[in-house]
Amino acid sequence: MPTREQWRERAANLEFRSLPYIGGEPVEPAGADTIQVIDPGTGQHVTEVAAGGEADVNRAVASAREAFRAGSWSRADPAERKQTLLRLAELVRRSAEELALLDSLNMGKLITDSYTGDIPHAADVFQWYAETTDKTYGEIAPSGDGDLALVTREPLGVVAAVIPWNFPFSLASWKVAPALAAGNSVVLKPAEQSPLSALRLAELAAEAGVPAGVLNVVPGYGETAGQALGRHPDVDCLAFTGSSEVGKLFLRYSSESNMKPVWLECGGKSPNVVFADSEDLDEAAERACFAVFWNQGQVCSSNSRLLVERSIHDDFVSRLLDRVRGIRLGDQLDPGTKMGPLVDETQLERVLGYIERGRGEATLAVGGERVAIDGGGCFVEPTVFTEVANSSVIAQDEIFGPVLAVIPFEDEAQAIEIANDTRYGLAASLWTSNVSRALRVSSRLRAGTVSVNSVHANGAPIPFGGFKESGFGRDLSLHSLEKYSAPKTTWIHYG
Numbered sequence: 037m038p039t040r041e042q043w044r045e046r047a048a049n050l051e052f053r054s055l056p057y058i059g060g061e062p063v064e065p066a067g068a069d070t071i072q073v074i075d076p077g078t079g080q081h082v083t084e085v086a087a088g089g090e091a092d093v094n095r096a097v098a099s100a101r102e103a104f105r106a107g108s109w110s111r112a113d114p115a116e117r118k119q120t121l122l123r124l125a126e127l128v129r130r131s132a133e134e135l136a137l138l139d140s141l142n143m144g145k146l147i148t149d150s151y152t153g154d155i156p157h158a159a160d161v162f163q164w165y166a167e168t169t170d171k172t173y174g175e176i177a178p179s180g181d182g183d184l185a186l187v188t189r190e191p192l193g194v195v196a197a198v199i200p201w202n203f204p205f206s207l208a209s210w211k212v213a214p215a216l217a218a219g220n221s222v223v224l225k226p227a228e229q230s231p232l233s234a235l236r237l238a239e240l241a242a243e244a245g246v247p248a249g250v251l252n253v254v255p256g257y258g259e260t261a262g263q264a265l266g267r268h269p270d271v272d273c274l275a276f277t278g279s280s281e282v283g284k285l286f287l288r289y290s291s292e293s294n295m296k297p298v299w300l301e302c303g304g305k306s307p308n309v310v311f312a313d314s315e316d317l318d319e320a321a322e323r324a325c326f327a328v329f330w331n332q333g334q335v336c337s338s339n340s341r342l343l344v345e346r347s348i349h350d351d352f353v354s355r356l357l358d359r360v361r362g363i364r365l366g367d368q369l370d371p372g373t374k375m376g377p378l379v380d381e382t383q384l385e386r387v388l389g390y391i392e393r394g395r396g397e398a399t400l401a402v403g404g405e406r407v408a409i410d411g412g413g414c415f416v417e418p419t420v421f422t423e424v425a426n427s428s429v430i431a432q433d434e435i436f437g438p439v440l441a442v443i444p445f446e447d448e449a450q451a452i453e454i455a456n457d458t459r460y461g462l463a464a465s466l467w468t469s470n471v472s473r474a475l476r477v478s479s480r481l482r483a484g485t486v487s488v489n490s491v492h493a494n495g496a497p498i499p500f501g502g503f504k505e506s507g508f509g510r511d512l513s514l515h516s517l518e519k520y521s522a523p524k525t526t527w528i529h530y531g
């Protein structure tokens with residue numbers, strides 16, 4: 037792993053892409069709007085990127101449609117799509133240093149996470165979906181004598197993907213890889229806070245052999261470029277990851293335009309339930325820290341509610357706080373840093389607002405302050421509130437920052453009740469050495485993923501998504517392919 041100085045030097049020499057990528061090349065946008073990219077660790081200006089608007093979205097959708105009709109990707113031999121996506125996976129691996137730097141510089145993610153986590157994971161996702169292209173079979177449905185009912189899966193056409201800033205490159209792969217593997221053309225809109233790595237992805241895809249127009253990237257603001265995609269009459273499917281509030285807007289855009297299917301991966305307020313019979317409380321405390329403070333708490337499945345059985349509550353909280361006090365804040369490009377900056381000033385203000393709210397609702401056990409590193413940056417201390425009522429705002433709202441609410445419980449039934457008492461249902465963790473309890477409790481937790489004696493269980497073959505206001509549809513796994521293709525029946529009467 038390079039040192040902080042080496043990463044900073046490489047960052048200073050990075051080349052940035054700044055234009056929408058449409059029809060196989062960077063193009064001048066129709067308007068003059070821009071996105072200013074600021075390094076949240078230093079507050080320094082990094083670069084400027086064009087903010088695409090409705091006209092650019094229209095152009096990208098037209099280009100995607102034309103490519104889809106031409107068939108060089110949509111009707112390509114599956115083995116050809118496979119080889120192309122495998123080449124893309126390899127190019128991502130080879131570009132890991134550059135891509136990791138783009139994400140870390142752009143939104144403050146630790147370089148250790150992006151370089152050893154996000155980017156290799158995204159390469160795995162491209163590889164995994166590449167391998168599905170020539171292993172996905174059609175069906176023959178039961179029919180009467182003299183008839184043959186063939187059921188094939190067809191790509192939908194133009195898929196739009198709108199994604200957030202917390203895992204810029206890897207979440208792009210979660211949408212783009214299965215949509216391309218299924219034979220669609222894609223228009224990707226990265227979050228305005230993190231456009232850099234998505235623009236580079238478009239180039240890498242072209243280098244791998246993805247035909248012009250099959251993957252287009254339009255950086256831009258949500259209300260303009262995002263909304264234009266949501267309302268576009270020629271977009272066949274929209275895959276969204278982001279907040280539940282904006283997810284609901286996409287349902288409206290669809291109902292007011294062409295009824296395109298909309299898939300939503302939205303927010304969470306996930307519980308981490310620690311029972312007194314956990315085998316290793318130190319491990320549980322260690323992982324509870326990671327579960328909430330990873331990526332500065334800007335994780336949809338962040339375990340931001342920690343439910344602790346009353347009989348071990350004080351002991352467990354003291355083990356937890358010891359660890360929280362040891363978390364070193366610092367430059368996200370320093371491999372020794374344990375927590376970096378939040379994405380920007382807006383998010384920082386939002387998180388500080390919730391911390392203020394929490395001071396009136398619960399006991400502030402540690403943290404709670406903004407700190408300056410080298411004189412600036414968007415840093416907030418890892419913050420823990422104890423004796424939190426589950427009905428309080430800090431236990432119900434998704435803060436999306438390094439803030440943990442610790443909630444005591446008396447027994448298993450109460451733990452389940454509190455865990456499920458939320459409008460979200462994305463993820464949950466639980467710690468116990470009792471197998472029966474593990475199975476019983478996980479079956480009753482209303483969450484898309486339950487991690488037992490672990491946290492943040494995730495990987496390309498594992499479906500990821502939620503219940504309730506966490507959305508619907510699943511990213512990753514073979515289930516994701518179902519979102520980007522439709523069964524088509526061809527009924528042949530042969531007499």
Ligand code: NAD
Nearest residue numbers: 199200201226227258259262263278279282301302303336
């Ligand atoms: P956000 O909802 O503000 O933005 C997400 C995307 O939607 C961005 O590309 C943005 O430009 C666009 N957008 C914003 N307003 C829009 C509008 N009015 N019309 C159309 N598009 C619009 O979310 P964020 O702040 O970027 O990300 C944080 C949220 O994402 C959190 O709620 C988090 O839980 C969620 N998230 C969910 C998952 C998951 O898989 N469930 C993963 C990561 C993040």
